[in-house]
Amino acid sequence: MKNFKYIYGPVPSRRIGNSLGISPIPEKTCNYSCVYCQLGRTDHLTNKREEFFPLEEILSELKEYNVFEHDIDVVTIVGEGEPTLYSRLGELITGIKEITKKPVAVITNGALLYDAEVRKELMNADMVLPSIDAYNEKIYKKIDRPYGKLNFETISKGLIDFSKEYKGQLYVEIMLVDGFNSSDEDIESFKEYLNKIDYDKLYINTCVRPPAESHIKPASHDRIAYAVNKLDGISIDMLASGSFYSGIENTYDAVLSISSRHPLSKFELKSFLSSRDMSEKEVDSMIAELRVDERVTAINYGGIETFRARKHKRGN
Ligand code: SF4
Known part of the structure; x- marks a missing residue:
């Protein structure tokens, strides 16, 4: 089978099932450089939306892949960075829906939700999964290390506004990082913050894969259990479930x-x-x-x- 450029998987996702990934942005292009990022530090820190790859090329690859022939629950726009930086995201979602009836999900750090255009483009997605790492500016800057003048007040207003406007499934995820945002006080503050957001499910996660910065440690099982209980969330198990699949014939590749x-x-x-x-x-x-x-x-x-x-x- 062909080695695709934009499509990968399906990957077993603990939140949304068997997920066929579509990556519309180049490796490690993001408006954050999170300390826990499993892809390492961000090489290309930017907040400028661009058509990094031609939309038509991505969609034609999806057509060629032929979703119907595979065991897939959802088509997920994700990437080796932040997918909302793709300037034709709205058209990409619409284009995917013209090819397949499978639900379309977008995994995002949520930073660009302050942009009304991005919020509008996401309206057509069936699921949006934004991450929440902080409830104030200090923790936001420390964990997410955002681009330029991005600040907590702006991005949190974007997420709150989006949550009120969006009609699809909104699954938020809190990433707990030991010593950064996982104390009793932190959890209490997350609770107040979450009260302002209209979401369908809350996932509690921690950094189970090697982070960008080697001193970063995952939150303990006890901390996760505490947060799950206090915030009425769902814990993402420490170990991945299911198995991986690749259409690439050569196993090493x-x-x-x-x-x-x-x-x-x-x-x-x-x-x-x-x-x-x-x-x-x-x-x-x-x-x-x-x-x-x-x-x-x-x-x-x-x-x-x-x-x-x-x-x-x-x-x-
Ligand atoms: S937002 Fe995601 S891709 Fe970007 S640095 Fe953070 S974890 Fe990595």
Whole structure:
């Protein structure tokens, strides 16, 4: 099968099921450089919306992929950065809906929701999943390290306004980071903030994959349980569920492609490799190869070896 440039997966998402990803922006193009980002530090920090890739090219790839032939629950616009920076996002959503009846989700950091045009473009999506890392300016700047003059007052007003206007499913997610936003007082403040937002579900997450900054630690199970209880949220399990899939025939290339967007723990990697009928010996040998491949970073995070391909270019 063809090695697609903009489409990847399906990836098992713990929030929305089997998700076919569409990435309309170049690697690590974002208006934040979150300390916990699993893709590393942001290379291209920008708040300028652009048509990074031609819309027609993305849609024609989706047509070629033929969603009907695959086991997919949802088509998700996500990326190796912030998808609302794609200037033709509204047309992209409409275009996807002309190709498939599957619901369309957008995963976003929510920063651009202050822009009425972005809010309007998102109205046609079936699900929008914005993240919330802070309830005040100080924590916002410390965790998200936003572009230029982006500030908490502006972005929080954008999210609150959007939540009142939007008719689809709004799933917000709080990312708890140990020592940054996970104390009892923090949770209490999140509660007050959440009261202003009209959302359908709240997910509580923590950084289970290697973060951009090595000193960042995940919140403990106890903290997560406390937040889930106090905020009436849903905990995202510490371990990924389901298994990964790639249409790329060459297994090594498939691993590079998946791990460039979704770092793979050794367990996830092994489960993917065994789905390709590899023997234990072949799995060990591929893991050894990944460890010395200069395109791959092997990180020991929380005692689990995790592989992230940083410079693999899609379509190569
Ligand atoms: S976590 Fe998301 S919003 Fe934050 S830097 Fe990474 S891609 Fe951007």
